[in-house]
Amino acid sequence: MLHTVNKSPFERTALATCLRYAREGDSILLYEDGVYAVRKAQSTTADVAAAAAKFKLFVLGPDLDARGVRPDQVIDGIRIVDYGGFVDLAAENGPVQAWL
């Protein structure tokens, strides 16, 4: 299944709860303020890097650009997708749980 998270990990527990519920093989897409979770060298990096090793993690490129997060700042193993990629993930992954 696909999990989506659109809230900052610094302000809400949406991502933390998502990671508690995600199971092996699940995909997780971070978008809107959720993209702040993908940056290296910040207090959330270790947890998100561990999640990237365990699940299929994706981040929406246009939301990274809007927030000034460069691709080279993104934790290794997290794939950047565009809006078409978002649609593909939703279509290919069965149910979608939106952690708002």
Added chain:
Amino acid sequence: MAEPVDIPEDDEPGEDVKKFMFVNRRAPYGTIYALEGLEMVLITGAFDQDVSVVFMDDGVFQIVKGQDTKAVNMKNFSPTYRALEGYDIDKLYVERESIEARGLTAEDFVVPVKVLSAAELAGLMAEQHVIISA
């Protein structure tokens, strides 16, 4: 009949100046708080008040360099913070704890900022007449 409005003639700038602090704690695009907060700062600046602007928590992301909102079809308002200087608003502060948690430094921002600790900012906060959160 309406009472005549009393307009003081000696309405010099500099009189009735209050210390306003704007506390920005939200990321720029996920909610409208940041943009609305910026508009309040600009309005207050137009009235020649003593304005301080603080960025803490996710509010520090409002002034991060390199924002490009073309693909999300939203207005990139980060360049507007650079216009604050034109309103004599140059007291811009970021909280040290917030930027450290986010791996940011003072060089990562579109405007010159002073980095202060939460304890130092708390002191400044206590000196204000008005504190507005966004």
